[in-house]
Amino acid sequence: MARLIDVAKAAGVSRSTASNVFNNPDMVRPKLRQRVEAAARELGYAGPDPTARLLRAGKVNAIAIVPPADMGVSALLRNPVFSLFVLGVSEACDEVGANLMIVPDKPGGKGINNGMKNAVVDGFIFGRVEHLHEIEPARLRRLPFVVVDFDAGPHISSVRVDAYAGAYAAAKHLIDLGHRRFGILSFLRTFGPARVHPVGKPRAAEASGLPIDQEKYRAYTDALAEVGIDVAEVPMVQAEAWDRDAAGMILDAAPDATAILSMSVMQAIAIVEEAQRRGRLVPRDLSVIGYNDIAAAERCNPPLTTVDAMGIDKGRAAARLVFAGGPPRHEIIEPRLIIRGSTGPARTR
Amino acid sequence: MARLIDVAKAAGVSRSTASNVFNNPDMVRPKLRQRVEAAARELGYAGPDPTARLLRAGKVNAIAIVPPADMGVSALLRNPVFSLFVLGVSEACDEVGANLMIVPDKPGGKGINNGMKNAVVDGFIFGRVEHLHEIEPARLRRLPFVVVDFDAGPHISSVRVDAYAGAYAAAKHLIDLGHRRFGILSFLRTFGPARVHPVGKPRAAEASGLPIDQEKYRAYTDALAEVGIDVAEVPMVQAEAWDRDAAGMILDAAPDATAILSMSVMQAIAIVEEAQRRGRLVPRDLSVIGYNDIAAAERCNPPLTTVDAMGIDKGRAAARLVFAGGPPRHEIIEPRLIIRGSTGPARTR
């Protein structure tokens, strides 16, 4: 397989000149240039090998998204919330003409198969971080990287959506509609069966999956406290995002709630559907509010009131930070409450 | 910034030994290994630079999807049909633990910014090819690559969905339901205003956007011919996939059709909606059939009968071919007719 040096030899010029023909064509006189080009054609040489060039250049023109620890490429793309995030990143890539790579963290991967350790990119974006050690490989590579919705200290760039504000707005919205009897559907991030939390016991610790979930829980707590409700008295279920029973569980656990606060969109949609299956009208008999806005939320019937956690903007901002490089920066994005049809005034008993 | 050689020096061993510590740890005795590891820690050396290692290894453990010529990364991901394809590719990546890169073909891109020419990947998958020259950069790089739904000759691996069979099944389905008066909504792939094709004129050439569209047209032609219908007598509109007026246009152009054959899902859904807006019941008054099965088709009301063009399988197959390497292969995937609610028996006048 022809190399630059072969082309140079064939054309009777030095490597440098041949190199220039491909990189700074107008630095070499037409006559020589043509000779080199002819030689290249002759030998089927398609231009400098990107791999080799890389060694010196140091830039690849690509960034990587690292999916959460337990997700592969397809899991990331299938997840409606994450796929919005990916979309945001991809927009930023298009802005600067960069390529986008998805690099799952394969913990066991040795040698070339170890994701982050070997990915040939200019920087990383972490889709979700649960432990600091997950970002260690990126730190060691000394490439720019950004974490999302996670506090990794002042020295690591981050983009965060103010989950507290979002969840607070959601709870406040329901309170303003007159609701006083709630149910909370929270996340369980450790694999396992859903948990129903007994009413009346403090449970800050158990209620917490990720830090971001804790923030939401705090927001609920604070908003409810303002109208004299102790969150510990609010029935709560904690379940995985994909747990199909969770909707029924929270409806069972909070039988006389007039409103459900869900930390997940998909679960919120499931609650709407399950409530209707049980003969309760939404929002007349029950208001439901979710967190995150995906296409399915709008299609829900009635359309779901939810918090837009600005996934696209978050992705775009994160990618821009990586492209910009420079000293660590921290961006905070304000979520937006999207009021649709699944919430309404509390029915007076 | 520390290099392998610095670590070696600091530990008082040769480069080779240091290299082995990171690549074949059990080939070097514990004593030395520890010394090297200590030195590495001391110097903040995180292991061999992937870029440099690449030069020798030749493998990156990543493949690239090249979006159609006019699409960037985000356009690809936003497109519901293509995103299924991407999903299929991503599944194959997960199977072998590879990374997935999206590399738009930036025609003007010089140097590091030229997509395919510089992407550091092991192979390419072309999402859609319209001209042979689009795949030229990949060919020159001598990396394995696969084209999809395009015939680039026997020497270039391809995965194709039998569009003829799919479209034929669609037309046959309507014919079997008793329909005899049709309208056809076809693709316009060159930018421009939608075209209404006059009835009674031969139009094979004009009807054709991509080869794949031509196949569908041929299939319609053949299926209709079997019941004595000349396709040239069937009203036809040709429009871009995103043209919002197309649905109205075909309904206007084929006012007494009882069934519409659409080459696009999104357009088919639009037709269903537009027909209902005009007071026609689907499928009682009008049957509509699409091509490609995306989530939105199922949510359509009534759910859309359409051809599942097996986008996921197509992507998976293409990626597997790239990973497998070896001599060119050609796979053909059979589409499936998905019968839902938007088609029904022709109403007897």
Place this chain on the structure above:
DNA sequence: GATCTTTTTTGGACCGATCCAATTTTTTTC
């Protein structure tokens, strides 16, 4: 046409590793 500029071209060093044959060290065998 000789001298001074400017433009081209060139060879050496380097980018950061891996590979392999040869050498050195350690272990085994008798």
Place this chain on the structure above:
DNA sequence: GAAAAAAATTGGATCGGTCCAAAAAAGATC
């Protein structure tokens, strides 16, 4: 304890280029 076998270590070559200062060629000036 010497010889043979096995294991560990090493230096040189290589992967395929780019960069830069110096040399050569071309062009300008008088």
